[in-house]
Amino acid sequence: GQQLNQSPQSMFIQEGEDVSMNCTSSSIFNTWLWYKQDPGEGPVLLIALYKAGELTSNGRLTAQFGITRKDSFLNISASIPSDVGIYFCAGSFGNQFYFGTGTSLTVIP
Amino acid sequence: EPEVTQTPSHQVTQMGQEVILRCVPISNHLYFYWYRQILGQKVEFLVSFYNNEISEKSEIFDDQFSVERPDGSNFTLKIRSTKLEDSAMYFCASRNGRMGQPQHFGDGTRLSIL
Numbered sequence: 502g503q504q505l506n507q508s509p510q511s512m513f514i515q516e517g518e519d520v521s522m523n524c525t526s527s528s529i530f531n532t533w534l535w536y537k538q539d540p541g542e543g544p545v546l547l548i549a550l551y552k553a554g555e556l557t558s559n560g561r562l563t564a565q566f567g568i569t570r571k572d573s574f575l576n577i578s579a580s581i582p583s584d585v586g587i588y589f590c591a592g593s594f595g596n597q598f599y600f601g602t603g604t605s606l607t608v609i610p
Numbered sequence: 611e612p613e614v615t616q617t618p619s620h621q622v623t624q625m626g627q628e629v630i631l632r633c634v635p636i637s638n639h640l641y642f643y644w645y646r647q648i649l650g651q652k653v654e655f656l657v658s659f660y661n662n663e664i665s666e667k668s669e670i671f672d673d674q675f676s677v678e679r680p681d682g683s684n685f686t687l688k689i690r691s692t693k694l695e696d697s698a699m700y701f702c703a704s705r706n707g708r709m710g711q712p713q714h715f716g717d718g719t720r721l722s723i724l
Contacts (some may be wrong), residue, residue, distance in 0.1 A: 532712075534712050536715075538653075541717075541718075541720075542717050542718070543614075543701050543703075543715035543716050543717045543718050544653065544701070544715045545715070546712050546713075546714070549711075549712045589652065589653060591653075595666075596641065596658050596660065596665055596666060597655060597658060597666050598643070598655060598713060599655065600645075600652050600653040600654070600655070601652065602651075602652045603652050
């Protein structure tokens with residue numbers, strides 16, 4: 502199957518710091534998605550991107566669809582304790598969705 | 611806001627037994643999915659379902675797996691003869707008919723094989 506490389510694998514940051522994570526693929530996608538997963542729950546959609554170069558914000562979150570269509574990044578500004586969780590990127594081409602390996606975020610108050 | 615619901619939240623089954631995981635997708639959605647997440651690992655695609663048939667499946671989705679939409683609301687995943695390595699979280703997702711529209715996930719069923 503498709504491989505999406507997500508980095509970093511984990512992050513430990515102080516509350517108030519900004520966070521950046523990214524996802525790269527060897528294949529192009531038509532859609533990039535970013536999800537957050539809390540323990541014991543399903544992934545929850547944060548941001549969806551539909552066009553190369555698109556930059557979209559959702560509150561303190563900003564994500565971009567890379568020009569090459571093979572990458573995307575997610576930024577979180579001014580992190581707060583409830584940002585803790587695992588963040589997954591997902592790429593879609595056609596009807597199938599491929600998930601990245603996840604970035605585990607820990608926010609230290 | 612409508613949501614995807616999954617039952618049971620936790621299923622414990624003896625190895626070799628059959629198990630059925632149930633999902634009620636969002637009512638106006640047309641595409642349905644099952645994913646698996648082994649503890650501490652990424653979410654893995656199993657199968658997608660559209661128009662009452664499987665549209666795509668991964669190499670994980672072998673002959674021991676099957677899916678069904680027995681009525682207008684439920685979407686089930688059956689594992690025929692469970693193995694220890696089937697222990698994982700199983701997530702159902704659905705989305706509407708427009709290409710590229712994101713999926714909405716249920717909270718998952720934790721399957722534990724003893």
